Amino acid sequence: MEIEQSNIANLPTKYGKFKIKAYKQNNQEHLAIMSENFESLKEPYVRIHSECLTGDALGSLKCDCGNQLNLALQFINQNGGLVIYHRQEGRNIGLLNKVNAYALQDKGRNTVEANLELGFKDDEREYSIVKYILEDLKVDKLKLITNNPKKIKYIESLGIKITQRIPAITKKNIYNENYLNTKKEYFGHYL
Numbered sequence: 001m002e003i004e005q006s007n008i009a010n011l012p013t014k015y016g017k018f019k020i021k022a023y024k025q026n027n028q029e030h031l032a033i034m035s036e037n038f039e040s041l042k043e044p045y046v047r048i049h050s051e052c053l054t055g056d057a058l059g060s061l062k063c064d065c066g067n068q069l070n071l072a073l074q075f076i077n078q079n080g081g082l083v084i085y086h087r088q089e090g091r092n093i094g095l096l097n098k099v100n101a102y103a104l105q106d107k108g109r110n111t112v113e114a115n116l117e118l119g120f121k122d123d124e125r126e127y128s129i130v131k132y133i134l135e136d137l138k139v140d141k142l143k144l145i146t147n148n149p150k151k152i153k154y155i156e157s158l159g160i161k162i163t164q165r166i167p168a169i170t171k172k173n174i175y176n177e178n179y180l181n182t183k184k185e186y187f188g189h190y191l
């Protein structure tokens with residue numbers, strides 16, 4: 001697998017100062033966003049955040065992604081660690097297909113039914129680039145910020161030790177209630 005890497009650069013943000021490094025694999029560009037003390041940490045906090053343009057950049061209320069990203073950046077800036085911004089939009093079906101899935105949700109399908117109706121699996125994400133980034137940054141032990149038990153299993157199956165799970169819970173609203181219920185009941189998220 002051919003992976004291109006950037007140099008490390010400074011990124012001051014409203015949450016505080018970070019260092020960033022980019023990785024490119026098959027036209028998907030991912031980002032490692034590190035706290036300034038990252039190199040000195042033996043067991044960093046890590047958030048693997050799947051891209052959600054509508055939630056992360058547009059303030060969509062249909063999901064919890066934007067709030068989870070804000071929380072994670074704030075937490076990691078204060079407590080030390082790494083956010084991997086994993087550019088697998090729409091659980092890796094891409095933005096156009098996610099909008100089609102949203103159109104089906106407007107007609108009453110839930111997030112899983114919509115994916116299946118479009119011919120996709122319920123979740124198309126894969127984590128090989130995450131393994132690569134963690135190895136590159138010399139992380140073999142971490143505290144993972146997630147509610148997703150499947151994500152924990154995937155990361156552990158890559159040979160990475162998770163010593164603690166930190167919940168990433170955000171507020172419900174009338175637009176994301178169904179989405180969060182499906183995550184809890186179908187995917188088994190700790191919500």
Ligand SMILES: Nc1nc2c(ncn2[C@@H]2O[C@H](COP(=O)(O)OP(=O)(O)OP(=O)(O)O)[C@@H](O)[C@H]2O)c(=O)[nH]1
Pocket residue numbers: 048049050051052053063064065068088089090091092093098101102111115145146147148151168183189
């Ligand atoms: N296909 C599809 N993807 C969605 C939908 N809503 C959000 N997403 C994507 O779902 C991904 C986030 O996955 P989630 O299931 O919310 O959470 P997770 O990453 O598995 O688990 P956490 O670590 O607990 O956040 C992002 O890539 C979003 O773009 C949807 O209705 N359909």
Ligand SMILES: [Zn+2]
Pocket residue numbers: 052054055056062063064065066
């Ligand atoms: Zn989202």
